[in-house]
Amino acid sequence: MDYLTFFLAILHVYRALCEEMFWDTTVKLAENMSLECIYSSLDTLTQMEWFKINTTSRELIAIFSPIYGGVVKQPYTYRVYLLNSTAAPNDMTLYFHNASEADIGFYSCFLHTFPHGHWEKVIQVVASDSFEIAAPSNRHIVSEPGKNVTLTCQPAGKWPVQQVTWEKIQPHQIDILTICNLSQGKSYASKYQREIWSSCSQDMRSTFIIMPHVMASDSGLYRCCFKASTGDNETFVMRLTVTDGKTDNRYILFVAGGAVLLLLFVILITTIIVISYKRRRRQKELFKESWGAQNKAGNNYRNPNPTNQTSDGATEDVYVNYPAFSHRPKTRI
Structure with a gap:
C-alpha cells in the first residue's frame, strides 16, 4: 500500500512537470510593476492569497482578509504592496518595487468568495525582450460610450481551425479575453475584469466578441489569433476608440x-x-494717359519752318515788292 501511495505521488509530480501552464495575463518585467487582479463578481470576499507558482509548489507572497487585514511574507516584505485592498474590496492588485529577473515566472491571485467558492487568476511575468509587440492594426472601430461593440474576424486560409484566441494588448501587459477550442467545442471564460460575450462552435468559420456598454477604458488594441491543426497561424489586430463628450x-x-x-x-x-x-490696372491706365499727354505736347511745339530744301544746293531768287524812289537831287532854296 505504501508503494501505491509513493507511485501516486510520483505520478502527481510528473503531471505537474509536464502539464502546460495556462495564464490569463502576460506582464512585461519592469522595476516598478503591477500584477492586476480585479474580481468583477458581486460575491463577498472572505480571504485572498498571492502565490508564486514554482515547478512543484506554491510560494506564499501575501495574504489578505477583510477582517484581519493583509500580511506580506518574507522575502517579499518591503518589495510588495497591496495598495488598493482596503479602498476597493474587489481590487487585489499586487505592486512590485525594485523588481528583478528573479521575479520572472507565474503568479496566482487566489480568492475565496461566498457563495461561489474560490476564484483564481494566473499571471505570467516575462522579460522585456520576450514581451510580444503587437503588429499594426488592420482595422479601426470608433464607438460612443454605452454602446455594444462587436469585433469580428475571419481567417483567409481554408485550413481547419483548432483554436481561436482573443486578446487585449496594452504597452505593459496582454490580457486573454476568451479562448475557444474548436476541436472540443469548449470555450474558456477569462478572468478579465469586464464582461465579454463570445461565440464558440465546432463548425464556425469566423469569430466575434461583444463588449456591452463600452467605456473610454475599453479603447485599445484587440488581437484575434487563429491556430490550425496543421500548425498554421493567422492573426488580426484591430483598434477600438471609445469617444467621450469632452x-x-x-x-x-x-x-x-x-x-x-x-x-x-x-x-x-x-x-x-x-x-x-x-493696382496693376490703374498703373497701366496712368501710363497710357501720361504717354498720350507727352505725344500731344510734342505736336504743339513742332518747328514751323519747312525743313525740306532742294537737293541740288541751288538757291532761288527772292523778290521783294517795294515802291520805286527817284534819284534826282533835291533843289536848294
Whole structure:
C-alpha cells in the first residue's frame, strides 16, 4: 500500500512537470510593476492569497482578509504592496518595487468568495525582450460610450481551425479575453475584469466578441489569433476608440476653428489678388494717359519752318515788292 501511495505521488509530480501552464495575463518585467487582479463578481470576499507558482509548489507572497487585514511574507516584505485592498474590496492588485529577473515566472491571485467558492487568476511575468509587440492594426472601430461593440474576424486560409484566441494588448501587459477550442467545442471564460460575450462552435468559420456598454477604458488594441491543426497561424489586430463628450467637443471645436482659419486665409488671399490686379490696372491706365499727354505736347511745339530744301544746293531768287524812289537831287532854296 505504501508503494501505491509513493507511485501516486510520483505520478502527481510528473503531471505537474509536464502539464502546460495556462495564464490569463502576460506582464512585461519592469522595476516598478503591477500584477492586476480585479474580481468583477458581486460575491463577498472572505480571504485572498498571492502565490508564486514554482515547478512543484506554491510560494506564499501575501495574504489578505477583510477582517484581519493583509500580511506580506518574507522575502517579499518591503518589495510588495497591496495598495488598493482596503479602498476597493474587489481590487487585489499586487505592486512590485525594485523588481528583478528573479521575479520572472507565474503568479496566482487566489480568492475565496461566498457563495461561489474560490476564484483564481494566473499571471505570467516575462522579460522585456520576450514581451510580444503587437503588429499594426488592420482595422479601426470608433464607438460612443454605452454602446455594444462587436469585433469580428475571419481567417483567409481554408485550413481547419483548432483554436481561436482573443486578446487585449496594452504597452505593459496582454490580457486573454476568451479562448475557444474548436476541436472540443469548449470555450474558456477569462478572468478579465469586464464582461465579454463570445461565440464558440465546432463548425464556425469566423469569430466575434461583444463588449456591452463600452467605456473610454475599453479603447485599445484587440488581437484575434487563429491556430490550425496543421500548425498554421493567422492573426488580426484591430483598434477600438471609445469617444467621450469632452473629446467630441474638443474635436468639434478643432474642426470648426480649422474651417474658420481656412476661410479667413482664402478671403485674405482673394483680397490680395484683387487689390494687386486693380493696382496693376490703374498703373497701366496712368501710363497710357501720361504717354498720350507727352505725344500731344510734342505736336504743339513742332518747328514751323519747312525743313525740306532742294537737293541740288541751288538757291532761288527772292523778290521783294517795294515802291520805286527817284534819284534826282533835291533843289536848294
